[in-house]
Amino acid sequence: MLSKLSFRQLLLGVFLLIAVLLSAASLHALWTLDRLAAHSRDSGRHALALTENTQQLAERSVAMARSARQYLVLDDPAFRRRYADAWRDARLSLDEVATALPYTPAELFERWRQSGEQAWQILQAPSRPGAARTARQQALEKALLPLPEVNEQLSDEVKQEVERRNSALLAELDQRRAVLKAQVIASILIAAALASGFGLWLSRPLEQIEQAIDTLGENRYDQVIAVRGPSDLQRVGQQLNWLRQRLADLEADKARFLRHISHELKTPLAALREGVALLEDGVAGALSPDQREIAGILNQNTAALQSQIEALLRYNAATFDAQHLQRQPADLGALLAQTIDSQRLQWQAAKLTVVTEGRAAPLAVDADKMAIVVGNLLSNAVRFSPAGGLICFRLGELDGKLLLDCVDQGPGVAAEDAARIFEPFYQGQRQPPGARRGNGIGLSIVHEYVAAHGGILKLMPSQRGAHFRIELPYES
Numbered sequence: 015m016l017s018k019l020s021f022r023q024l025l026l027g028v029f030l031l032i033a034v035l036l037s038a039a040s041l042h043a044l045w046t047l048d049r050l051a052a053h054s055r056d057s058g059r060h061a062l063a064l065t066e067n068t069q070q071l072a073e074r075s076v077a078m079a080r081s082a083r084q085y086l087v088l089d090d091p092a093f094r095r096r097y098a099d100a101w102r103d104a105r106l107s108l109d110e111v112a113t114a115l116p117y118t119p120a121e122l123f124e125r126w127r128q129s130g131e132q133a134w135q136i137l138q139a140p141s142r143p144g145a146a147r148t149a150r151q152q153a154l155e156k157a158l159l160p161l162p163e164v165n166e167q168l169s170d171e172v173k174q175e176v177e178r179r180n181s182a183l184l185a186e187l188d189q190r191r192a193v194l195k196a197q198v199i200a201s202i203l204i205a206a207a208l209a210s211g212f213g214l215w216l217s218r219p220l221e222q223i224e225q226a227i228d229t230l231g232e233n234r235y236d237q238v239i240a241v242r243g244p245s246d247l248q249r250v251g252q253q254l255n256w257l258r259q260r261l262a263d264l265e266a267d268k269a270r271f272l273r274h275i276s277h278e279l280k281t282p283l284a285a286l287r288e289g290v291a292l293l294e295d296g297v298a299g300a301l302s303p304d305q306r307e308i309a310g311i312l313n314q315n316t317a318a319l320q321s322q323i324e325a326l327l328r329y330n331a332a333t334f335d336a337q338h339l340q341r342q343p344a345d346l347g348a349l350l351a352q353t354i355d356s357q358r359l360q361w362q363a364a365k366l367t368v369v370t371e372g373r374a375a376p377l378a379v380d381a382d383k384m385a386i387v388v389g390n391l392l393s394n395a396v397r398f399s400p401a402g403g404l405i406c407f408r409l410g411e412l413d414g415k416l417l418l419d420c421v422d423q424g425p426g427v428a429a430e431d432a433a434r435i436f437e438p439f440y441q442g443q444r445q446p447p448g449a450r451r452g453n454g455i456g457l458s459i460v461h462e463y464v465a466a467h468g469g470i471l472k473l474m475p476s477q478r479g480a481h482f483r484i485e486l487p488y489e490s
Contacts, residue, residue: 025216032205039201046190050183057183060114061176067110068165068172074104075161082133082158086151094137101130111168117178118171126164132157219243219251226254235262287316339380339466346416347373349381350407353388361392365401368392372409374416377486383463390456391420391482398424398480418484419474426480432473436461457482 077100085093105127112123136154219241226239235258241251290312293301301309347370354361354368361368388407395405403423410417427435438458457471460482464471469486 032208035201035205035208039197042197043194046194050187050190053183053186057179060179064111064114064172064175067107067114068169071104071107071111071168072165074100074107075165078104078130078133079158079161082137082154083151085137086154097134097137101134104130111172115168115171115175117175118168122164122167122171125160126168129157129160129164216243219247223247223250223254226251226258230254230258230261235259235265287313290316339383341378341380343376343378344381344384345376346379346384346418347409349384350388350409350418353385354392354407357389357392357396361396361405364396364399366396366399366403366405368405368407370407370409374409374411375488377416377488379467379486380463383466387460387463387484388418390460394456395420395422395424395480398422400424414488415469416484416486416488418486420480420482421476422479424479426476426478427473435473436471460484 078097081093081097081100084090085097108123108126112118112120133154136150136157139150222239222241222243226241229237229239237258239251239255239258241247241254290309293309294306294313350370354370392405399405399422405423406419406421408417408419408421410419436457438455461471464484464486467486469484472483472485474481474483
């Protein structure tokens, strides 16, 4: 399903998914804050109302006691009505307090009601002079006595209720904060996981395209290019595969052309060399000095042309062989020693010394191709080294790679030649004095074979001579 979408659509989809996830976390946090704010406002209003009702209850209790005492002293019905009014308002406040204090014992409120009821009954009784009036006053004081104590207890209960609600609000705040923290962390982790997962999934086809381009750049056309991923990148992979097939066809056409043209050139070239040889041997008659010079020029140039044609054939064959390796585990140290020994006469005739240093673990390579690599590096070093010079081959390992260095004491590679030194048929400016110019394919063949093994051929900086390094991976 995902492969039917384009890279842009998938990228937009991932962005929207992460945005929705983070937006949901933000909205939930906003809703939680609004809810906590509402709870805080409700708690504040509740505490304020409860405190007001408690104060009003205490004030009405004082008004009740004062009106009752004044009634007993003055026997004025107006004071009894005041008591009744204050008692009615006090009972309303008491009911409000009782509703707001669910954890307060009901006996406390009942005690207050009984005290007010007893005082009212005393006030309703007919007034009597003398000792009866004194007893009535004492009964009233006894009935009103619990009111201050009950009011004080209710005030304490109100404080405890406010503290309990504040504690509950703080506990809820801590709980919500912990939930929000966990949700934010989870959202960030999920968003990071989604971004990383989709990033890796989306980058994989880009890596496949990069590898395909590298493969095409190394002239390896035998591997089918298939890119898995978004639809538009799959189309890029299909186009690259078409390009691979096209390049493979062109390479095959070039190889056929080179073989054909080389074959067609070799026959008349052989006839030319044979004719020149007959002229120089005087078969057609004695040659004058000028004629012999011309015949020498013809012989020299036909030989050079034949060398170029043979070099072209060798390079073409090397390019083809580089695509068909026969890998087997091989000891590069032994292969290096064997190849150097096989060219002993060449470097000894040039009065050179060839040494090897270091060692490396066995590596799966095509031994024949690597022997040609070492042989070409040695031939190049022998050609440019001065008499009595030293050529050094060093083996080593670094970061999972086998390193093979070849260092000579020749003139080195000019800075302007460094970028093109591995191009076929390119000859550098620093040629050995008196030597015939080479054909410029030795290092090109080395480069082809090393690249076919998945390695790299480098020209390293050197104060004297040329320093070439080969890096071959142990796992390719």
